[in-house]
Amino acid sequence: MSSGKRPRGDSATVDPSISSRCADADRCGVSRRHFLQAAGCAAGGLAPAELPAQPAMRDALPLGARPATTSTSQRIVRLRINGADRELTIEPRVTLLDALREVLALTGTKKGCDRGQCGACTVLVDGRRINACLTLAVMHEGSEITTIEGLGTPDALHPMQAAFLARDAFQCGYCTPGQICSAVALVGELKAQALSAATFDAAPTGAVPRTIAISDAEIRERMSGNLCRCGAYVNIVAAVRAVAEGKA
Amino acid sequence: MNDVDYRRASSVAEAIRLGAEPGAAYLAGGTNLIDLMKGHVALPTLLVDVNRLPLAAVTTRPEGGIRIGAMVRNSDLADHPIVRERYPLLAQALVAGASPQLRNMATVGGNLLQRTRCHYFYDAEIAACNKRTPGSGCAALEGRNRIHAILGASDACVATHPSDMSVALAALRADVVVQGAEGERRIAMARFHRLPGDTPERDTELAPGELITAVELPPSPFAARSHYLKVRDRASYAFALVSVAAALDIRDGSVRDAALALGGVAHRPWRVVAAEEVLVGKPLDDTSIAAASDRVLAGARPLRENAFKVELARRAIARALQTARGNT
Numbered sequence: 001m002s003s004g005k006r007p008r009g010d011s012a013t014v015d016p017s018i019s020s021r022c023a024d025a026d027r028c029g030v031s032r033r034h035f036l037q038a039a040g041c042a043a044g045g046l047a048p049a050e051l052p053a054q055p056a057m058r059d060a061l062p063l064g065a066r067p068a069t070t071s072t073s074q075r076i077v078r079l080r081i082n083g084a085d086r087e088l089t090i091e092p093r094v095t096l097l098d099a100l101r102e103v104l105a106l107t108g109t110k111k112g113c114d115r116g117q118c119g120a121c122t123v124l125v126d127g128r129r130i131n132a133c134l135t136l137a138v139m140h141e142g143s144e145i146t147t148i149e150g151l152g153t154p155d156a157l158h159p160m161q162a163a164f165l166a167r168d169a170f171q172c173g174y175c176t177p178g179q180i181c182s183a184v185a186l187v188g189e190l191k192a193q194a195l196s197a198a199t200f201d202a203a204p205t206g207a208v209p210r211t212i213a214i215s216d217a218e219i220r221e222r223m224s225g226n227l228c229r230c231g232a233y234v235n236i237v238a239a240v241r242a243v244a245e246g247k248a
Numbered sequence: 249m250n251d252v253d254y255r256r257a258s259s260v261a262e263a264i265r266l267g268a269e270p271g272a273a274y275l276a277g278g279t280n281l282i283d284l285m286k287g288h289v290a291l292p293t294l295l296v297d298v299n300r301l302p303l304a305a306v307t308t309r310p311e312g313g314i315r316i317g318a319m320v321r322n323s324d325l326a327d328h329p330i331v332r333e334r335y336p337l338l339a340q341a342l343v344a345g346a347s348p349q350l351r352n353m354a355t356v357g358g359n360l361l362q363r364t365r366c367h368y369f370y371d372a373e374i375a376a377c378n379k380r381t382p383g384s385g386c387a388a389l390e391g392r393n394r395i396h397a398i399l400g401a402s403d404a405c406v407a408t409h410p411s412d413m414s415v416a417l418a419a420l421r422a423d424v425v426v427q428g429a430e431g432e433r434r435i436a437m438a439r440f441h442r443l444p445g446d447t448p449e450r451d452t453e454l455a456p457g458e459l460i461t462a463v464e465l466p467p468s469p470f471a472a473r474s475h476y477l478k479v480r481d482r483a484s485y486a487f488a489l490v491s492v493a494a495a496l497d498i499r500d501g502s503v504r505d506a507a508l509a510l511g512g513v514a515h516r517p518w519r520v521v522a523a524e525e526v527l528v529g530k531p532l533d534d535t536s537i538a539a540a541s542d543r544v545l546a547g548a549r550p551l552r553e554n555a556f557k558v559e560l561a562r563r564a565i566a567r568a569l570q571t572a573r574g575n576t
Contacts, residue, residue, distance in 0.1 A: 073253060092254030092295065095282070115283055116350060128323075128352045134282045135353060138254055139275070139297055182349065189348070194327050197343045197484065200476075208336045224484035225347025 077138050081106070082150030092138045097121045099137035100147060108148035108177045112227075119226035122178035123147050129185035131225075148177035151184065160184050163239040163248040171230035179226045183240045186222045190214060190244055196221045214244050249285045256297040260427060260461060266296040268429060268457040274298050276319065276358035279350050284363065288372045289380055298357075303461055306330060312467035315425075318357030318460045322413065323348065325356060335465060337474035337495050337507075341416035344478040347485050357460035359413045360424065360440065364451045364515050366396060366407040378404045379448040394553040395489065398561070399545070400514040405448030406551060409441055409516050410487045416476060418517035419493035419509035422465050428458035441516030448515070469505050470495030475571040477564050478511075488512035490561045494568035496532065503527050508540060508569070513561060520544045532573050534566075541565045 077088045081104065088094075088103050097114070100106045100123070112120030114133045121132040124146040152158035157165070160180050170176045193212050198221035203209045212218065219240050220233070228236065242248040254275075257263035267274055271293030275281060284290035303317035306328050314330055325331055326342035346354065363369070368387040369379050376385035388396055388406050396406040414437070422437040441452050454460070474495035480486040491511035497504045506527040509519035523543035527536050541562045548558050 073251060091251065093249045093252050093285075115286060116279060119347065119349060122349055129349050130353050131279075131349045134279050134350075136254070136275075136278065136282065136295075139278070139299060186348070192327075194323070195332070195339055195343050196348075197340075197478075200340050200343070208332045208339060221484050222348055225349045 075138070078141055079137060079145060080143065081145045082147060088137065090137060092136060094137050095133055096123070096135050096137045096140060096145070097132035100132060106147050106149055110174055110177055112175065112178075117227075118175070118178075119182060120175050120178040122181045122226065124181055124185060127185070127188065129182050146181075148181055151180065158184065159248050160187070160239070160243050163243045164236070166248070167235045167239040167242065168232075169235040169239040170228075170232050175226060175228045175230075179223070179228065179236055182223060182226045183236075183243070186219070186240060187244050189222065190218070198222070214241065216241065219244070249282075250288070250291050250293075252285070252292055253294045254297065255294065256299075257301060260301055260303070260459065263296055263298050263301060264428060264457060264459055266294065267459060269294055272296055272457075274357075274361075274459060276355040277321070277350075277353035278358075279346070279354050280358065280362040284370075287370055289370060298459065299355075303357075309464070313465050316356055316463045316465070318355060318462055320356050322346070322351040322354045322356070322359060325413075326351070334471050335416075335420060335468055337470060337476055337493055338413070338416045338420060338465075340474070340476040341412040341491075341493060344476055344488075344491070345412035356413070356463055359411050360417075360460060360463075361452065361454070362409075362411060364407050364409040364441070364444075364448075367392070369407060379407060379444075382447070382449050389551070392553065393551040395487070395512075396551055396554055397514050398548045398550045398554060398557045399510075399518055400443045400516070401549065402444045402446065402448070404446050405444035405515065407444070407448070407515060408487075408512055409451070409514070410512075411517070412476070412478060412488065412491060412511060414441070415491055415509050415511035415517045416493045417463060417465075418519045419495060419507040420465055420468055420470070421507070422463050424460060425462040425464060426454060426458045427461050428455055432461070434464070437517070438519055444515045451515075468495075469497035470507060473498060473572045473574060474507075475568045477568040477571065479560060479564055490557055490564050492561075492564045492568035494565070494572045496527075496569070496572050498532070498573065501531050503530060503532055503536075506540075508544065508565070510544060510561060510565075513557060518544070520546075527569075532569060537566050537569050540569070 073091050074089050077090055079086050088099055097111055100109050109123055109132055110120040112118035116131045116134040122129050123132045125143050152161045160183050164180060198217045199209055199212050216237050219237050255266050257266060273292035273295055275295040275297045281290055301319055303319040305317045307315050309315055322342050326339045331339050366388050368374050369377050374387050376387040378386055386405055397408050418437045423434045424440045425434055435453055442450055476493050478488045478491040480488050488511050493509045495507040506524045508524050509517050511517055520543055523540040526539045526543055530536055545558060545561060550558055
């Protein structure tokens with residue numbers, strides 16, 4: 001997600017309930033990114049990566065991820081993330097999402113609803129997509145965790161990242177890391193001929209189909225765990241389909 | 249989320265020992281428990297992580313049925329070759345539930361033990377919920393109750409069990425295998441989840457500290473003809489308003505055996521054996537379908553906002569049975 005300034009009027013893509021707390025981000029003289037972060041903090045959710053180093057802001061962190069507490073339940077948790085071994089000292093209640101964002105400063109993974117309903121926090125664990133917000137970091141010792149930062153770099157994009165760019169498959173970009181992680185797993189699931197509800201819908205009289213054809217309906221159903229408030233779905237489906245069909 | 253201790257169980261025996269401690273809760277996929285903890289609805293003091301127990305296999309049984317380990321993930325179960333071939337109804341119900349991400353996390357045991365619930369149960373700001381706080385009342389009775397139960401409810405609770413998998417398991421006559429300090433026992437799916445009565449805080453017949461180790465399915469005569477129909481407000485990723493698991497064994501144009509269970513209508517998967525029996529011994533036609541619907545919905549007591557569910561259930565039963573029958 002770019003941190004650069006966008007043209008005026010871009011704040012129209014911000015959820016009205018958030019922007020009402022500060023009528024016009026540009027007029028307030030803050031960048032769009034900092035505006036979003038502040039608005040998110042007000043909602044009890046988002047916090048910038050720099051927070052752990054700023055004691056004054058410490059209380060903005062989720063419980064359990066605060067760097068120095070009197071809790072006796074903190075423990076060392078070893079995670080393998082994007083190919084690197086990381087050691088964290090956290091309480092067991094810290095979710096994988098908060099561990100990534102607030103402890104390791106891997107802020108590519110986004111916190112949307114924080115309740116398993118929006119998919120913004122989707123990451124890959126041993127190649128499978130999961131919601132990082134509904135799982136504890138301590139549960140994943142020994143697993144291979146891949147976040148958006150591990151899929152590609154600006155100089156060497158993952159094919160799915162390139163496809164999202166080429167097809168303009170986003171507007172504000174907030175859900176995009178989750179969409180891309182989810183879509184990468186989707187392509188593997190389609191290759192493995194994993195079933196979906198759409199597979200049954202396309203089948204005659206309830207029989208399990210022998211082969212699954214790539215279709216917009218299949219991709220829409222399989223991406224239904226990732227919401228996009230900007231409504232970029234048409235282009236998201238096009239990007240995912242292009243990669244799934246090897247045309248990206 | 250409250251501060252909580254965490255232990256990773258390395259054996260079933262260790263899990264059961266830890267699970268007997270006060271304030272302990274088993275942690276599997278976490279998709280419901282951690283969500284409830286975030287909402288301060290569940291407040292365990294010890295999480296017993298059962299994810300690494302050796303209970304993640306699907307195996308065939310000598311008499312032709314299968315045993316599904318409690319830690320099998322929902323997505324793996326739907327895609328297991330034996331399930332796809334012999335129990336397509338279960339596969340179809342599984343992929344009708346939640347999202348791909350959640351199905352990758354959720355386990356069979358955890359799916360069974362997700363809380364029977366409604367919006368009011370989930371909102372700890374609302375005082376009246378007998379399921380969350382016994383004796384506090386039920387906000388849904390006179391509140392927004394469009395999604396609530398039409399069958400088997402009580403004045404204490406009108407919540408529904410949201411699992412799709414459980415509806416298929418009820419239709420397929422599964423047993424839940426549980427283990428506790430007293431040893432192992434089997435509970436028929438039809439009795440595993442409870443009706444609310446005046447103790448809606450208890451969703452299942454599981455005793456405190458007991459651990460689900462497996463689900464067993466008998467051989468199924470329904471592999472060729474089954475259908476799981478889920479009717480919901482969105483095309484995907486929403487709980488059922490009404491769902492129907494229907495399966496038929498038809499020989500020479502006559503129904504030899506039938507399975508019928510509904511979701512979204514009661515505190516537990518709603519299977520009525522008398523409705524299955526009325527379908528048997530004759531061709532499936534509009535008359536027998538109507539008779540089966542009558543038996544399923546006998547005693548339906550809709551609330552102010554959900555009377556539509558009665559007619560919706562009637563039509564969904566007909567559609568599911570006709571689809572299961574196919575055009576042959």
